[in-house]
Amino acid sequence: MREPSESESHIEIPSQPKMSGSPRPPRSVVLPIICEQIRSPMFGYGLFALLSAAFGLLLIWAVLYQGSSVDFAVLLPMGGFVLIYFGAIGITLLIDALRPGPSLLIDIDGLEDRRQKLRISWDQILEARLRPSRVGIAHIALRTRTGFRRRGAPFRVGAGPRGRGDDIVIPLQFLKPPPHVTALTISALLERSGVAVRGKPWWAERGFS
Numbered sequence: 001m002r003e004p005s006e007s008e009s010h011i012e013i014p015s016q017p018k019m020s021g022s023p024r025p026p027r028s029v030v031l032p033i034i035c036e037q038i039r040s041p042m043f044g045y046g047l048f049a050l051l052s053a054a055f056g057l058l059l060i061w062a063v064l065y066q067g068s069s070v071d072f073a074v075l076l077p078m079g080g081f082v083l084i085y086f087g088a089i090g091i092t093l094l095i096d097a098l099r100p101g102p103s104l105l106i107d108i109d110g111l112e113d114r115r116q117k118l119r120i121s122w123d124q125i126l127e128a129r130l131r132p133s134r135v136g137i138a139h140i141a142l143r144t145r146t147g148f149r150r151r152g153a154p155f156r157v158g159a160g161p162r163g164r165g166d167d168i169v170i171p172l173q174f175l176k177p178p179p180h181v182t183a184l185t186i187s188a189l190l191e192r193s194g195v196a197v198r199g200k201p202w203w204a205e206r207g208f209s
Contacts, residue, residue, distance in 0.1 A: 008108050013184040014204045023203075029185050035104035035175040042097035042174050045157070049090030056082030088155035096156065096174070103175060106185060113170055116152040120144070120168065122193045130183050130199035131160060137179040137201075140186055142168040180204075 009031045015024035059079035063071045096103070096115060105112040110121035120142070127143040138158040144167045152159060158173030170186075172179035184204055187197040 011185055011188050013181065013188055016180060016201075017203050027181065029177075029181065031185075032105060032107040033177065033182065033185060034102045035106070035177065035182060036102050037097060037099070038174050038176055039097045042093050046090045046093030046097060049086045049093065053083050053085075053087035053090060056080065056084075056086065085155075089157065092153050092155045093157060093174075104170070104172075104182070106182070106189070108189070111170070111186065113152075115156070115171075116168075118152075118168065120148075122189055122195070124148075125190060125193075125195050128187065128190050128195060128197045130187070130197070130201075132199065132201070133158070133160075133173070137172055137183045139169050139171045139173075140183050142170065144168065 011029045011031065012026045013029060015027045017023050056079045059075060060083065063076045063079065099115070101114065103113070103115050105114070110119065110124075112119045124144050124146065125142050126145055129141045131138045131141060138160055147167060149167045152169060152171070156171050158171030158179075159169055172182050175182065180201065184200070187200060187204075190197055
């Protein structure tokens, strides 16, 4: 990584407006950004997901030992889905929560996602898209010049379904700084390199500050 100048290492991004809609001053971000896991909620949600998976296992056991033909047709597939889906989410959350060190590093040259063993420079990216979630921004999807694909863990919170044309998906949930800060910093660095970024929040598109 090259040593950035002072002007390069300071990025200004829009601040999320107040609940009333009133603008706030822009936020200054200093590179590099080191994104750490927020471990407590990851453990909490992971354990909840595993409990849900245990319910699915219990449902399968009940159907196998006491179920009718209707139960086999309806409840057995339902129990299997709950077991696999929530079990995979819970295990992924706990693995990520237990992983030492930061998950995501962002600097003047590119980003490193240690969860996916991925390092990519900004000049390798053709297009980026932010995907919103109910609680902010779920992930940033990247289309690369080489078509290099990195799937990552499909059950990682924030990964979501891969869209058409997405080569790499960088989940942003359960990380600090907050997802919108990380996503808009990445967006600013990409736009500085001439890369189009789609899906930014309306207040960021309007340049609220």
